[in-house]
Amino acid sequence: MARKVIIDCDPGIDDAIALAIALFDPRLEVVGITACAGTVDAHQVTSNVHTLVEKMDPPKMPRIGTALDEEAGVAVSNRTEIHGKDGLGGYGGNPVSRQHTLPSDKLISDRLRSEGGAITLLCLGPLTNLAKAFSRDPGLTNLLDRIVIAGGCTDGIGDETPAAEFNMHFDPASAKAIFNSPTTKSLIPLEIGGLFDFGLELIDHLPASYTRVGEVLQNTVPHWVRSSRQKLGHESVSLHSALAVLSLVEPMLFEWEEMAGNVEVTGELTRGATIFDRRSPRAWRPNMEVATGFDVSAARDAFYNSLRFAGQNS
Numbered sequence: 001m002a003r004k005v006i007i008d009c010d011p012g013i014d015d016a017i018a019l020a021i022a023l024f025d026p027r028l029e030v031v032g033i034t035a036c037a038g039t040v041d042a043h044q045v046t047s048n049v050h051t052l053v054e055k056m057d058p059p060k061m062p063r064i065g066t067a068l069d070e071e072a073g074v075a076v077s078n079r080t081e082i083h084g085k086d087g088l089g090g091y092g093g094n095p096v097s098r099q100h101t102l103p104s105d106k107l108i109s110d111r112l113r114s115e116g117g118a119i120t121l122l123c124l125g126p127l128t129n130l131a132k133a134f135s136r137d138p139g140l141t142n143l144l145d146r147i148v149i150a151g152g153c154t155d156g157i158g159d160e161t162p163a164a165e166f167n168m169h170f171d172p173a174s175a176k177a178i179f180n181s182p183t184t185k186s187l188i189p190l191e192i193g194g195l196f197d198f199g200l201e202l203i204d205h206l207p208a209s210y211t212r213v214g215e216v217l218q219n220t221v222p223h224w225v226r227s228s229r230q231k232l233g234h235e236s237v238s239l240h241s242a243l244a245v246l247s248l249v250e251p252m253l254f255e256w257e258e259m260a261g262n263v264e265v266t267g268e269l270t271r272g273a274t275i276f277d278r279r280s281p282r283a284w285r286p287n288m289e290v291a292t293g294f295d296v297s298a299a300r301d302a303f304y305n306s307l308r309f310a311g312q313n314s
Contacts, residue, residue, distance in 0.1 A: 002029040003145075003248060004118050006111060008104070009241070010038030010067075010125030011048045013083050013224040018124060018241035020213045021303070023058035024310035027249045030058070031119065032111050034065030034104035038125040038170055039079040040087035042067035046101075048092045055216050056314060063111070065104030065129070079166065082227045089223025091216070105132040112143040120248065121147045123178075124241040126167045131174035134181055146184040150244040151175070152274035153190040154259070154290060161271070165190045168263055169272030176263040179274075185288035187261070188247060189274070192291045193240030196299060200225060202237070205304050207311020214311050242303060247291065250302050255293040260284035 005028050009015040022028050033053065035046040046067045053064065079087070086092035102110065108129060112119055121130060121144055130147070134140055151167035152175070158164040168175045178185070203222055207214030228234040247254055260277040262284070264270045277284040 002027055003120055004029045004031050004115060005120050005122050005248065006030075006032040006034060006108060008034045008036055008108070008121060008123045008125060008129050009049070010036050010040070010045050010087075011052060012039035012079065012087050012125075012241075013089060013220045014237070014239060014241045015039070015124050016048075016052055016088065016216065016220055017239060018245050019052055020056060020217060020310050021242060021306035022122075022245045023053075023056060023062075024213070024313050025245075025249055025306060028245075029060065030062045031115075032063045032065060032107050034107055034129050035067040036104060036125045036129045037067050038167065039083055040085075041078070042069050044086055044092065048087050051088070051092055052216060056212050059313070063107055064101050065107035066101045067129075068103055081231055082224065084223060084227075089220045089227075091219045104129040105136065108133040109137050109140060112140050115143075117143055117145060120145045122244060122248065123147060123149045123151070124244060126171040127151075127174040127178045128171045131171075131177040134177065141181050141183050144183065146186060147178065148186045148188070148244055148247060149178070150188050150193060150240050151190070152187055152261070152263075154274070154276050155191050156273070157191065158273070159190060161269075163270045164272035165274070168274055172263050172265045172272040175272065175274075176265055179261055179263050179287065186247065186256070186291070187288050188240070188244050188291045190240065192294065193243050194238045195294070195296055196240065196243040197236040197238045199236045205307055207307060207314070211311040212314035214314070239303070243294070243299065246299055246302055246306075250299065253295045253298050253302070254291050256289040257292045258286040259288060259290045260286045261288055261290070
């Protein structure tokens with residue numbers, strides 16, 4: 001049976017790639033995509049999710065959750081410098097049609113209640129929606145399979161600040177709530193996501209532009225690659241979100257370690273820093289498994305195969 005997944009995300013070109021491979025993978029049933037402010041504001045990110053789903057037109061249409069405007073109030077940064085003002089390198093626009101949508105936290109709550117523990121939450125952006133859903137309905141923590149989080153760092157080296165990864169820095173209070181929730185959690189930290197990096201060769205592996213997925217990615221990914229080089233001096237981009245998708249469909253490629261983690265909320269220099277107890281003996285109880293490595297070569301092959309499959313079926 002396909003694994004049922006809700007993808008909570010803030011697209012972003014990196015998340016667009018992750019959605020492309022997830023929506024067409026027969027091993028996954030994406031029952032919902034919930035938008036959350038992050039890369040761009042709440043209104044734009046909701047529009048981006050609708051645009052991506054509409055343009056890719058997957059074989060099974062997921063329900064879409066709306067990012068609430070109030071989420072933008074926690075914002076202290078965004079990723080428009082690299083991903084463009086619309087988050088999709090100028091590709092994002094007004095989708096032709098919109099299904100009736102629920103607020104993202106309500107959609108998460110309703111699906112968890114209806115599926116009875118069968119759903120995995122794949123969190124590719126800030127953890128605002130999930131924390132809000134748990135706050136309103138604490139019983140939800142017993143009604144999911146697991147949470148897979150792309151974010152945080154275990155080595156103390158962030159990408160948004162010297163100490164914090166972007167998703168955690170954007171909404172540290174929500175991240176702290178999820179880290180400390182009584183749920184089964186798998187974390188793929190920034191330093192592991194950074195190993196899954198691609199240069200210009202990524203563009204050569206995108207599906208052809210006459211396919212639906214290829215048309216989306218051919219019009220977004222080159223912008224991201226160019227911006228990363230011109231504005232950050234990076235010769236490659238890291239597909240952290242896509243790696244999180246692969247952790248669901250190719251779990252044998254990953255190595256994991258039980259860890260005890262928490263999130264700094266109020267530090268002047270350390271807002272959003274993810275702290276892990278590495279003492280011996282450890283005083284904190286482990287509360288998640290953390291990816292410590294993966295087979296990079298096999299993961300690249302699996303990713304290229306997923307891209308190829310998405311192109312052939314769109």
